[in-house]
Amino acid sequence: MKAHILSELGRRTEAPPISWLMATTLARPQLISLAAGFTDNESLPVKDVRRLLGEILCSPATGQAALQYGTTAGDPALRALTARHLQSLDGQPEAGRAYSPDRMIISNGSQQMLYMVTEALCDPGDIVLVEDPSYFVYLGILQSHGVQARGVPMEKDGLDLARLEAVLKDLKRSGELRRVKLLYLVSYYQNPTGLTTSFAKKAKALKLLREYERAAGHPIYLVEDAAYRELRFQGEGVKSTLSIKGAQERVIYAGTYSKPFATGARVGFGLMPEPVLTAVLRIKGNHDFGSSNLLQQLLARSLSTGRYEKHLAELRARYGRKAQVMRKALLEHFPPGVEWWEPDGGLYFWARLPERLASGPKSKLFQKVLASDVLYVPGELCYAHDPTRRKPNHEMRLSFGGATEANVREGIARLGAVIRGFLQSC
Numbered sequence: 001m002k003a004h005i006l007s008e009l010g011r012r013t014e015a016p017p018i019s020w021l022m023a024t025t026l027a028r029p030q031l032i033s034l035a036a037g038f039t040d041n042e043s044l045p046v047k048d049v050r051r052l053l054g055e056i057l058c059s060p061a062t063g064q065a066a067l068q069y070g071t072t073a074g075d076p077a078l079r080a081l082t083a084r085h086l087q088s089l090d091g092q093p094e095a096g097r098a099y100s101p102d103r104m105i106i107s108n109g110s111q112q113m114l115y116m117v118t119e120a121l122c123d124p125g126d127i128v129l130v131e132d133p134s135y136f137v138y139l140g141i142l143q144s145h146g147v148q149a150r151g152v153p154m155e156k157d158g159l160d161l162a163r164l165e166a167v168l169k170d171l172k173r174s175g176e177l178r179r180v181k182l183l184y185l186v187s188y189y190q191n192p193t194g195l196t197t198s199f200a201k202k203a204k205a206l207k208l209l210r211e212y213e214r215a216a217g218h219p220i221y222l223v224e225d226a227a228y229r230e231l232r233f234q235g236e237g238v239k240s241t242l243s244i245k246g247a248q249e250r251v252i253y254a255g256t257y258s259k260p261f262a263t264g265a266r267v268g269f270g271l272m273p274e275p276v277l278t279a280v281l282r283i284k285g286n287h288d289f290g291s292s293n294l295l296q297q298l299l300a301r302s303l304s305t306g307r308y309e310k311h312l313a314e315l316r317a318r319y320g321r322k323a324q325v326m327r328k329a330l331l332e333h334f335p336p337g338v339e340w341w342e343p344d345g346g347l348y349f350w351a352r353l354p355e356r357l358a359s360g361p362k363s364k365l366f367q368k369v370l371a372s373d374v375l376y377v378p379g380e381l382c383y384a385h386d387p388t389r390r391k392p393n394h395e396m397r398l399s400f401g402g403a404t405e406a407n408v409r410e411g412i413a414r415l416g417a418v419i420r421g422f423l424q425s426c
């Protein structure tokens with residue numbers, strides 16, 4: 001028998017596409033990256049943070065408290081402020097149980113929360129239902145843990161519920177329903193498609209999951225990843241699943257201050273019911289027994305002084321402008337036959353090429369685009385390894401987050417020229 005030094009998880013974990021995308025970007029300083037999920041550098045609140053940290057560190061009492069270890073669940077003030085903030089986003093005047101800070105854990109970005117929740121609920125061989133396509137870093141967590149993903153296609157207003165029901169039925173028929181632990185939704189301005197799931201669809205999805213619980217023999221949770229929720233630049237705000245009456249026992253809400261405030265601070269949070277809450281708290285106790293106290297205090301102060309809201313208003317206007325720049329460039333430079341969805345918020349456009357034109361990392365198109373110093377995220381990276389279907393490979397995620405407005409224009413112009421050339425020759 002061959003001895004292994006690495007654990008099963010260590011051996012199973014594949015290289016995340018994010019590492020490869022970052023390495024490609026770093027190797028070419030002149031590259032226009034429409035791939036990065038980075039926020040706009042110029043938007044980062046350097047002055048605000050300098051002032052806020054100055055306020056925290058100006059007295060020994062507040063400074064020492066911030067520079068000391070905190071608790072595993074996180075700073076009570078930040079949890080209370082976050083709970084109130086979520087209530088106000090959902091238009092809920094009453095501080096109901098769903099929003100209780102006692103159900104909340106602060107994490108190192110929402111990424112850590114997604115990891116811990118998955119670890120708390122899933123064993124190798126379990127099944128997680130995901131949007132098809134979905135956030136590729138989350139797909140990496142599933143792959144690493146040996147969890148199977150089942151993709152459910154998307155419609156313009158979110159998950160295709162008829163297909164969700166068909167997948168659940170299939171799993172029931174094949175006796176695999178007991179392995180289904182959760183449905184993962186990136187519900188606002190989704191990474192990668194930019195689509196938002198309507199409130200009605202979220203409520204119906206929850207109802208459907210409930211209907212299949214008896215056959216599963218356990219709860220099936222809905223994980224709502226709201227990473228881009230606050231980056232809305234047009235359209236109506238959509239309420240979260242936390243606001244659905246009686247849903248709190250089945251909803252796990254993951255939020256973050258990365259996108260709306262500072263990606264470098266990586267302060268995220270999750271709200272969840274028992275027994276997940278206790279399990280995640282214990283797992284976090286083993287990970288790091290609490291996120292950076294200083295950064296939590298920074299966020300708490302930005303919320304309590306109103307600077308967070310002020311910054312967010314500027315940020316929304318900026319991304320609204322940049323989305324328009326990308327939209328105009330797409331209209332001008334992309335040839336007929338290429339389609340895209342227009343987002344109401346977030347950082348992404350999702351473009352679909354004619355099916356005969358492959359866009360994957362090894363495709364001629366991708367290589368030619370890279371040779372013209374432009375990078376996009378190949379759509380196929382955003383599809384889970386789902387044995388029940390072939391991965392579509394003619395799509396691309398285009399981000400207007402990190403690039404300057406001039407580079408968004410130039411990047412789309414170059415990309416459009418390469419696509420046009422390929423479509424003419426094939």
Ligand SMILES: Cc1ncc(COP(=O)(O)O)c(C=O)c1O
Nearest residue numbers: 109110111135191227256258268
């Ligand atoms: C959909 C989604 N969820 C979660 C995250 C994690 O963000 P953070 O850990 O910075 O909160 C990201 C980051 O890009 C994301 O796109």
